[in-house]
Amino acid sequence: MLKTYHIKNKIEVGCDEAGRGSLAGPVVACAVILPCDFNHELLNDSKKLSKKQREYIEPIIIKKSIEWRVGIVSNKEIDKINILNASFLAMHKAIEKITSPIDLLLIDGNRFKKFKNEKHICIIKGDSKYTSIAAASILAKNHRDRIMNKLNSEFPKYKWNKNKGYPTKEHKEVINKDGVCKYHRKSFNLFERQYKLEL
Numbered sequence: 001m002l003k004t005y006h007i008k009n010k011i012e013v014g015c016d017e018a019g020r021g022s023l024a025g026p027v028v029a030c031a032v033i034l035p036c037d038f039n040h041e042l043l044n045d046s047k048k049l050s051k052k053q054r055e056y057i058e059p060i061i062i063k064k065s066i067e068w069r070v071g072i073v074s075n076k077e078i079d080k081i082n083i084l085n086a087s088f089l090a091m092h093k094a095i096e097k098i099t100s101p102i103d104l105l106l107i108d109g110n111r112f113k114k115f116k117n118e119k120h121i122c123i124i125k126g127d128s129k130y131t132s133i134a135a136a137s138i139l140a141k142n143h144r145d146r147i148m149n150k151l152n153s154e155f156p157k158y159k160w161n162k163n164k165g166y167p168t169k170e171h172k173e174v175i176n177k178d179g180v181c182k183y184h185r186k187s188f189n190l191f192e193r194q195y196k197l198e199l
Contacts, residue, residue: 001039002039002043002044002128002129002130002131002134003129003130003131004034004036004037004038004039004130004131005036005130006104006106006121006130007103007104008036009036010103010104011033011066011100011101011102011103011104012033012103012104012105012106012132013031013032013033013095013098013102013104013105013106013132014031014032014033014034014106014108014126014130014131014132014133014134014135014136015029015030015031015032015091015094015095015105015106015107015108015133015136016029016030016108016126016127016133016134016136016137016140017029017030017087017090017091017108017140018046018137018140018141018143018144019144019164019165020083020087021166021167022164022165022166022167022185023165023166023167023171023175023184023185023188023190024075024148024151024158024160024165024180024181024183024184024185025075025144025147025148025151025160025164025165025183026072026073026074026075026078026090026144026147027072027073027078027083027086027087027090027144028070028071028072028090028140028143028144028147029070029071029072029087029090029091029093029094029136029140030068030069030070030071030094030135030136030137030139030140030143031068031069031071031091031094031095031097031098031105031136032061032065032067032068032132032133032135032136032139033065033066033067033068033098033100033132034061034064034065034066034131034132034135035064035066038064038131039131040057040060042056042057043057043061043131043134043135043138044127044128044134045125045127045128045134045137046127046134046137046138046140046141046142047127047137047141048128049138051145054138054141054142055142057138058138058139058142061135061138061139062139065135066100067098067099067100068135068136068139069094069095069097069098070094070097070139070140070143071089071090071091071092071093071094071095071096071097072090072093072147073086073087073089073090073093075183075184075185077089078185078187079185079186079187082187083185083187083188084111085113088112088113091107091112091115092113092115095115095118096115102118103119104118104119104120104121105118105119105120105121106120106121106123106126106130106132106133107120107121107122107123107126107133108122108123108125108126108127108133108136108137109122109123109124109126110122110124144164145164148160148161148164148165149161151183155181155183157174157178158171158174158175158181159171159174165183172191175190175191176191
């Protein structure tokens with residue numbers, strides 16, 4: 001079972017993002033405050049859950065959470081400030097919407113850009129260690145998947161409803177054949193020849 005808090009009797013906000021390694025679309029972050037006594041057998045890193053499991057537990061998280069917020073940074077902004085800074089910015093946007101008083105931010109990963117005067121701690125693989133970070137990872141993943149499904153209706157040839165913009169073989173083949181669109185991250189290595197040069 002995951003840990004339900006880092007420091008007892010404190011208001012902790014779990015934060016995680018989705019879409020960092022994608023070639024297209026936004027990066028989406030979520031900030032979640034859960035009751036310290038809430039846990040669920042399915043609650044875990046979103047990458048360890050199936051689509052069906054993520055969709056099943058999402059309304060449970062939303063219902064049980066004290067508060068949850070989403071932050072989104074577009075592919076154009078990613079190209080301007082790079083994906084690492086965009087990930088921080090998406091988290092900041094989510095945290096900024098939190099109305100509850102905050103004692104501590106629990107950040108998934110090993111790096112973070114300080115948000116105002118709020119205390120934070122970075123936790124490697126935090127989404128498989130703490131309930132609030134796991135919840136944030138699930139909500140961020142599901143929210144971003146819905147965005148990519150919507151963008152897919154505009155550019156169906158990239159199959160974003162299946163690959164969510166990640167560099168699958170099929171996605172890269174379409175990019176190399178037909179080029180990119182306005183939702184691709186132009187600062188990323190998008191073409192197959194660039195992948196080969198990196199080897």
